[in-house]
Amino acid sequence: MIKFILNRVSRGVLQRLARWVMPLAGLFYAGRGVQCPLCGARFRRFMSYGYVEVRKNALCPRCLSLERHRLLWLWLEREGKLTEMATGNTKFLHIAPEVCLSRRFEKILPPDSYITADLESPLAKVKMDVQHIPFADGTFDVVFCNHVLEHVANDRLAMCEMHRVMRPGGWGVMLSPVDCARAGTFEDDSAVDPAERTRLFGQYDHRRVYGRDYADRLREAGFRVDEVDFFDTLTPDQQRLHALRREILYMVQNK
Ligand SMILES: [Zn+2]
Structure with missing residues (x-):
């Protein structure tokens, strides 16, 4: 169903x-x-x-x-990032805002500091293509972009754009589904039919399956990338209580 x-x-x-x-x-x-x-x-x-x-x-x-949002939220809490955002006059760009996260960020950040953006989501304030971000260089302290890049035609351009609008010393979260069994990312631009994309990439609107080189793509765009295995630092009771899955958190910084 x-x-x-x-x-x-x-x-x-x-x-x-x-x-x-x-x-x-x-x-x-x-x-x-x-x-x-x-x-x-x-x-x-x-x-x-x-x-x-x-x-x-x-x-x-x-x-x-979902599991990844709960895992990320627990990490943000543990690292003191939420307090830092609330007290630091943080300018935050949230691309393709997940409703569970954006409701919380709206509570801790003033409306002119927290910018939500998307190509089509009715939840976003700014309508934009992540391959052409309509903001000046270094505008944001924080950029979140989760489960977007696997849908984007030119993901390398999107990564460069997000790096461009992040100020030096800024940070972000860029999660994508990654198949750790693959060394390299698999993509095939000739697949446009939804059923064919589901067969090849696992979802009707995905354009690729990232492999273990995902973090390297982000690095090529200029980011410093930490692959955080936060799940393994939690107790089995915590993992069960919050129904988490083992997923790598890709934390980026404009070094
Ligand atoms: Zn909930």
């Missing part, structure tokens, strides 16, 4: 619908087995989610966080 909906309904419509449908869905998950660190809610378990392979215990019915 969830797979059917994700593959057939446009992202914009899903984002609008989710606001109304999800609180009702949450009633079916009442319980205390898991806790979402973003919204604080507890449930029996999280909802299932996935475009091709459906993962159980993945999506928070209240704020729509």
